[in-house]
Amino acid sequence: MTIALQPGPAPRTAVRGRYGRLMTWLLRATLRLDTAIHRIWPTDYNPLYYTGGLANLFLLILVLSGLFLFFYYEASLGGAFDSVRYITEGVPYGGIIRGVHRYAADAFIVAVLLHLFRNWFTDRYLFSRDNPWISGMFLLVFGGFVGVTGYQLIWDERAQVLTGLFLGLLRSIPGVGDPLARIFLGGAGVSDGTLVRILFLHIAPASTLYVLLWWHYLRLRHPKIWPPATWVLFSVGLIFLLAGIIPARGGEPAAPGARPTGFPLDLFFLLPFWLLNWIPPGGMVAALALLVVLGLAIPYVGRREHPEAMNVRHAGVAQVIDGNCTGCELCYYDCPYNAIIMVSSPAPGLSRAAANRTLLAVVLESRCVECGICVGACPFEALELPGFLERDVKRLVAEAVRA
Amino acid sequence: MPERTAAAGEWPKIVGFVCDWSVDLAPLVEAGRLRELPNVRIIRIPCSGFVRPAWLEDALGRGADGVFVTGCPYGDCLNREGNYLMRDRVDQLQRRLVRRRIDPARLAMLAHGLHDGQAFLAEIRAFVERLRALPKAAAARPPQAPAAASATEGEG
DSSP: OOOOOSSOOOTTTOOOHHHHHHHHHHHHHHHHHHHHHTTTSOGGGOGGGGHHHHHHHHHHHHHHHHHHHHHHOOOSTTTHHHHHHHHHHTSTTHHHHHHHHHHHHHHHHHHHHHHHHHHHHTTTTSGGGHHHHHHHHHHHHHHHHHHHHHHHHTOBHHHHHHHHHHHHHHHTSTTTHHHHHHHHHTSSSOOHHHHHHHHHHHHHHHHHHHHHHHHHHTTOSSOOOSOOHHHHHHHHHHHHHHHHHSOOOOOSBOOTTOOOOOOOOOHHHHHHHHHTTTSOHHHHHHHHHHHHHHHHHGGGSSSOSSTTTTTOOOOOSOEEOGGGOOOOOHHHHHOTTSOEEEEEOSSOOSSSTTTTOOEEEEEOGGGOOOOOHHHHHOTTSOEEBTTBOHHHHHHHHHHHHHO | OGGGSTTTTTOSOEEEEEETTSSOOTTTEETTEESSOTTEEEEEESOGGGOOHHHHHHHHHTTOSEEEEEESOTTOOTTSSHHHHHHHHHHHHHHHHHHTTOOGGGEEEEEOOTTOHHHHHHHHHHHHHHHHHSOOOGGGSOSSOTTHHHHHHHHO
């Protein structure tokens, strides 16, 4: 076997092209930021390592506070604004809960965006990790949409403007625009039914987030769904503090005849609507669609998809050595990508330890990222990376000790 | 220890397994050894979790004075959990070494990111100092590892 194992590859310097150089720079900048953060917190507590868990935490806060708000909310043209005002002023702690819902939503989208950029810049969408990436894009789209409908539900002036702009976006879609707008409105114009539909479009996609999260976690063993307790307490405290200090307030009630022109901006959710000041609705729809398509394409474009193109050591998909496998499940538990499954063993193994096995480990090729963690997990020498055999490692150790 | 100063460059003999994705070794390594500390031999691995604890024992058994594994910072393993798993395995192996009357300080688990080259070197230097303070026990044992190596020879 003539695989050059020494010196090791230089994984991050050999990416060619302008895109590759940009991504390398972003990777280095991200890791340099980590180095700076580690001067303050130990690495286990780096908040940037838990952006996914934090987003999950904020989502749970949103669901709980949203349930509370749902019981008081009235989905009708005349009642929506008053019910929100009643929650804020009449219900004990209602204003706090409303503020929590408002600020947790912002925190959620910030955490999601940080999660997206961090995993993009650090290459954590490559190889078989496209599943979390694709489901993540859907989570982002659904989450953003839920945020927009949330602003419409209050039915103040801003909600009215937003709904008008949103209808403009819908109508600018060629072909299906007008029917879509009619479906959204539930008729020719805004009516009580419209708010019922907006309420549905707020809650149904929010519930769908959990279905998408199941897909998001599907290929991961032990996903980090929860940040360390310190950060949980800090985040919850921060949101309650914000809700207490800067209460969430709506604007003036929406009036059918009024033509409001401006509204207080929430940059995190309403950025596309702000950009409508300069971009025509058709262009905005096209830009959003293009962004989503580009996002979905990220794992598949460029030459970084294959280990060889990234100049990473191509160790090969892990192989189970049938005769040695005892069916102990250690590799199954340690594989971070659920790439190893246990099947009932068709025949006993060859080694003494494997003679009485009932299970056999099988590597799913499409999920393996060739990291070799299963090799380290296996005490029975039943797993090997074809490009870096145990024999090779032992030879290297022997050479290192002899020299 | 004056009698050892002559061999200070070669002693203690250290084998290090370093993950491809952790410290940027290009400026630090020359011909498989640390430029600054030529007694430290580096073996590049695809992930710190790839290391089988038997290999670390094997290196100690063959006469290395110290062995270490370097992974990414905890929480930031490219493969999600490799460094945590390896940290657990190293802890476990250290307890086993105690039972075999081998000083567990000969084994170390480090975690450093791409830009932590200097911190990595500093930790290696401290490791070297710790090993220099230990009695030179590894050479006294037979070069062949007792159980692990002989078992693997049969199957390889």
